Amino acid sequence: MFAFLKHLLIPHESNNHRAKILHNSSIFVILVLVLFSSLFVYFLKNTRPDILGISYSISETELLALINNMRQENGLAPLVLNDKLSDAARRKAADMFQKNYWSHFSPDGATSPWGFIRAAGYNYMYAGENLAKGFTDAGSIVNAWMNSSTHRENILSSRFKEVGFAISPGSLQNEETVLVVEMFGASPQSIASVPRIATAQESIQAESLALPTSTPQMPTSTPQKTQIANNPKIDTGITSRAASTVGLSILAFSFLADLMIVERKKIPRIVGHNLDHVILILMFLLFLILKSGGVIV
Amino acid sequence: MTLRKLPHALYYLLELLMLLSWFILISTFSYSFKLQTATLFVVLFFYCALGIFHHKMHHTAKAKIVLEYILVSLVILASFLFVNIGKI
Numbered sequence: 001m002f003a004f005l006k007h008l009l010i011p012h013e014s015n016n017h018r019a020k021i022l023h024n025s026s027i028f029v030i031l032v033l034v035l036f037s038s039l040f041v042y043f044l045k046n047t048r049p050d051i052l053g054i055s056y057s058i059s060e061t062e063l064l065a066l067i068n069n070m071r072q073e074n075g076l077a078p079l080v081l082n083d084k085l086s087d088a089a090r091r092k093a094a095d096m097f098q099k100n101y102w103s104h105f106s107p108d109g110a111t112s113p114w115g116f117i118r119a120a121g122y123n124y125m126y127a128g129e130n131l132a133k134g135f136t137d138a139g140s141i142v143n144a145w146m147n148s149s150t151h152r153e154n155i156l157s158s159r160f161k162e163v164g165f166a167i168s169p170g171s172l173q174n175e176e177t178v179l180v181v182e183m184f185g186a187s188p189q190s191i192a193s194v195p196r197i198a199t200a201q202e203s204i205q206a207e208s209l210a211l212p213t214s215t216p217q218m219p220t221s222t223p224q225k226t227q228i229a230n231n232p233k234i235d236t237g238i239t240s241r242a243a244s245t246v247g248l249s250i251l252a253f254s255f256l257a258d259l260m261i262v263e264r265k266k267i268p269r270i271v272g273h274n275l276d277h278v279i280l281i282l283m284f285l286l287f288l289i290l291k292s293g294g295v296i297v
Numbered sequence: 298m299t300l301r302k303l304p305h306a307l308y309y310l311l312e313l314l315m316l317l318s319w320f321i322l323i324s325t326f327s328y329s330f331k332l333q334t335a336t337l338f339v340v341l342f343f344y345c346a347l348g349i350f351h352h353k354m355h356h357t358a359k360a361k362i363v364l365e366y367i368l369v370s371l372v373i374l375a376s377f378l379f380v381n382i383g384k385i
Contacts (some may be wrong), residue, residue, distance in 0.1 A: 024365055027369060027372060031368060031371050031372050031375055034379055035375050037379060038378055038379045042382055042385065045382065045383070054383055102328060173329070174330070174384065174385075176383055236382060236383055237380075237383060240380045241380050244376045247376070251372070270357055270361075271361075272365040275309060276309070276312060276348050277369050280312075280316065280369065281369075281373070283316040283319070284376065284377070286320070287323060290324075291380070295328055
């Protein structure tokens with residue numbers, strides 16, 4: 001076993017002073033393995049989504065609680081869940097899926113967040129919208145919003161009194177994803193009823209009142225989903241990223257070890273510059289590590 | 298002649314700058330898988346071109362070296378598609 005690993009990873013006489021894994025034939029085998037794995041995952045994902053897929057769990061209650069915690073920490077009154085704003089959010093999510101866009105405004109300019117809020121019957125004095133897609137849990141969504149100045153501004157605005165959410169899985173721009181639409185609003189009635197900063201106890205009451213206890217009154221083609229979850233046995237994203245990270249790390253290590261050993265022994269040979277490959281692989285590994293699961297606008 | 302005198306460090310610096318630019322572009326295009334793929338495709342082409350040029354300047358460009366650069370680039374491209382399999 002040790003001899004095999006040495007032959008595979010360390011340059012010496014048995015592999016003509018070039019780690020076997022770095023021979024063109026071996027790199028070709030690695031390429032075929034990655035392509036075969038991609039095909040296997042692609043077919044398994046489509047035929048058996050219960051085994052292989054994207055795992056996620058996002059609930060409206062959790063989003064509301066996290067956002068109200070942020071507001072409370074900043075001395076603001078909690079937002080109250082509003083069915084009409086949730087309906088507006090669902091209409092917006094349905095519109096994005098239908099017209100295949102990812103923006104606050106539709107590409108044809110026909111729809112805007114304010115239009116959906118009005119269409120849902122919400123009479124607003126102030127309104128705002130936060131969007132997120134591709135996240136797998138509520139905490140990551142709220143963190144991403146809080147790290148963006150404009151989204152943070154919406155969450156921590158004292159003008160907004162009410163909020164509505166839509167959590168919609170579907171296919172957007174050829175990608176299976178989960179859209180989260182958050183609509184903020186303040187109607188003349190809500191402004192009159194929430195005139196001051198709530199105490200901690202009042203916040204808890206507000207959150208419990210915000211729990212969805214009945215179906216929305218607004219007629220809409222999209223069914224209401226206050227919580228969505230998908231738990232396949234194997235998560236595609238995590239598995240493919242972990243496998244690629246391990247495989248490429250081994251390759252980068254081999255190139256580096258090969259470079260150092262051969263340089264030290266001063267063995268003459270004609271091969272590609274290992275440092276070129278190491279820089280490329282390390283940069284790609286950095287991309288994999290920093291690659292975030294979701295996007296916000 | 299001048300190019301031949303360029304130190305190896307300059308090539309690596311050029312490569313690093315190119316890959317850093319790619320890193321910024323791919324982060325900017327996080328909303329579009331197609332743009333990200335196109336960016337990676339272009340940068341891998343220039344990676345191969347720069348590597349082969351580097352070897353040519355030092356008279357070490359051989360078919361197996363060209364193949365090595367192409368294979369490493371293809372492994373990176375295949376890995377990118379593998380980690381984004383949910384978007385295909």
